[in-house]
Amino acid sequence: MNTQISAVRARQILDSRGRPTVEADVTLADGSFGRASVPSGASTGSAEAHELRDGDATTYAGLGVLKAVAHANSEIAAALAGLDAREQHKVDLAMRSLDGTPQLARLGANAVLAVSIAVARAAAASLRQPLFERVREIAGLSGLSMPVPMVNILSGGLHAGRGMDVQDFLAMPVRATSIADAIHIISRVRNAATEEARARGLPTLLADEGGVSPGLPSGRDALEMMLRITERAGLKPGDDVVIAIDVAAASLQQPDGSYALTREGRTANAVEMTEMLAGWVRDYPVVSIEDGLGEEDWSAWAELTQQVGHRTQLVGDDLFTTHPDRLARGVRERVANGVLVKANQNGTLSGTIDLIAQAKAAGYATIVSARSGETEDAFMSDLAVGSGAGQIKIGSLRTSSTVAKYNQLLRIEEACSAPYAGISALVGRP
Numbered sequence: 001m002n003t004q005i006s007a008v009r010a011r012q013i014l015d016s017r018g019r020p021t022v023e024a025d026v027t028l029a030d031g032s033f034g035r036a037s038v039p040s041g042a043s044t045g046s047a048e049a050h051e052l053r054d055g056d057a058t059t060y061a062g063l064g065v066l067k068a069v070a071h072a073n074s075e076i077a078a079a080l081a082g083l084d085a086r087e088q089h090k091v092d093l094a095m096r097s098l099d100g101t102p103q104l105a106r107l108g109a110n111a112v113l114a115v116s117i118a119v120a121r122a123a124a125a126s127l128r129q130p131l132f133e134r135v136r137e138i139a140g141l142s143g144l145s146m147p148v149p150m151v152n153i154l155s156g157g158l159h160a161g162r163g164m165d166v167q168d169f170l171a172m173p174v175r176a177t178s179i180a181d182a183i184h185i186i187s188r189v190r191n192a193a194t195e196e197a198r199a200r201g202l203p204t205l206l207a208d209e210g211g212v213s214p215g216l217p218s219g220r221d222a223l224e225m226m227l228r229i230t231e232r233a234g235l236k237p238g239d240d241v242v243i244a245i246d247v248a249a250a251s252l253q254q255p256d257g258s259y260a261l262t263r264e265g266r267t268a269n270a271v272e273m274t275e276m277l278a279g280w281v282r283d284y285p286v287v288s289i290e291d292g293l294g295e296e297d298w299s300a301w302a303e304l305t306q307q308v309g310h311r312t313q314l315v316g317d318d319l320f321t322t323h324p325d326r327l328a329r330g331v332r333e334r335v336a337n338g339v340l341v342k343a344n345q346n347g348t349l350s351g352t353i354d355l356i357a358q359a360k361a362a363g364y365a366t367i368v369s370a371r372s373g374e375t376e377d378a379f380m381s382d383l384a385v386g387s388g389a390g391q392i393k394i395g396s397l398r399t400s401s402t403v404a405k406y407n408q409l410l411r412i413e414e415a416c417s418a419p420y421a422g423i424s425a426l427v428g429r430p
C-alpha cells in the first residue's frame, strides 16, 4: 500500500439539468483510484464557495467549467503530487492555500471539491474500506447511523418555474424501522402524489428535484394536498410521515427586504412571514422549516427561532451556506437550530465534515443535502452515514441522479446494519 497521490485528471461532464460540471479522477502510487463529480445549485446562497464557470457564451451558454477543469489538471495536480491521500485535512488545506481566496474563487470550488472527494475515494480503495468508513475515520467518530430522508413531494420556486411560492414540501418517514423501510414509504408517498395531482386535474410534471409541481396558489393548499397524498398512500399524516418545508425565502426577497408571495398576490414583511410559518406549524404536522426567512435577515431569524424553535426544526441553508463562521454567528445569536450541509457550499470534504461536528457540538441538527443539479455520484450518502448526520435531503425517487443516492443507502445499510436515526435525529420536535 502506497497512498501517495500520483495523478489528478479532471474533465467536464453533465449534470441532471444538462449543464456542465467537474469530474475528477485521482490515482495513488499503488494504483488505487478514486473518481468524484460535483453538483450545482439553482437557489444559491450568496456566501457559498465559488463555482467557477467559463462565461464564454459560445459553449454551453457560458456555463462551461473548462477553466476549473484546467486548474485541476495543472495547478492542483502539481500541488497534490506526493501528498498522502489518507491525510484528508492536509490535502484540502493544500488546495485552500494554493487558491488563496476565502471562497475558492480563483481555482473554483467545483474543481477543489471534485478532487477532494476523489482523494477520499482513492484512499478508501487503497485501504480496502467502504467510503462511509473513510468518512467516519476522517470525522473521528465511533458509530454510524442511517439518516432519515427528507424527500421532495411538491415543488415550486426556482426548481419549478415559480409555480408555487414555496420551493419544497417534503415528506419524512420518521417512524420507519430501517432505510429500506423508509425508501419503501417514500416510494408510496411519491407515487400517491402523482395520482393525487392527476385526480385533481393538476399537472404531474417533474420539477428539478423530482417532485410534482402542481402550481398551487398558497402554502396552505400545498399542506392540505400533502395530507391527502399521505392518506392516499395508506399512511397516517403526522405519524408515519411528517412534513418538512424549504421556503427558500431568499429567492422571494425584494430589494426593500419584503417577501413577494406572487401566487398569493401579496408581499409579506418578516413579521408576517413569521406569523404565516408559525400558523403552518400550529395547524399541520410540519416538523422542519428551512430558509423561512432571507439569508441576511438575522434579527428576524432570531425572532422566528424564539417563537417556533422549541417545537420545530429551523434549518439554515442559504443562511449558513455550510460555512463555519456563519454557523458560529447563528449559534451565538440563537438563530435556527439546524444546518443544511452541502459540500459544494463549503468547498472541501474535510471542511464539510468539520462543519457537521461544529453543528452537533452546538446541539444543531445536521441534514446532508443534494443540490438541484446533480450527477450520478452518490458520495453524499456515504457522507451522511459516516458523519452520523442523522438526516439526508436528496430529492424524489424519479431521476437516476437521485435514485443513485437512495440505492447507495440501501447498499450501505446492507454492509453495516447501522441503526436508522428516526425521529430522534430531529431537533426542536415537540
Ligand SMILES: C=C(OP(=O)(O)O)C(=O)O
Binding pocket: 040, 041, 042, 043, 044, 045, 246, 248, 317, 340, 369, 370, 371, 372, 373
Ligand atoms: C437543494 C436546494 O436547492 P439548490 O441546489 O438549487 O440550492 C435547496 O435550496 O435546498
Ligand SMILES: [Mg+2]
Binding pocket: 246, 248, 290, 291, 317, 318, 340
Ligand atoms: Mg434550501
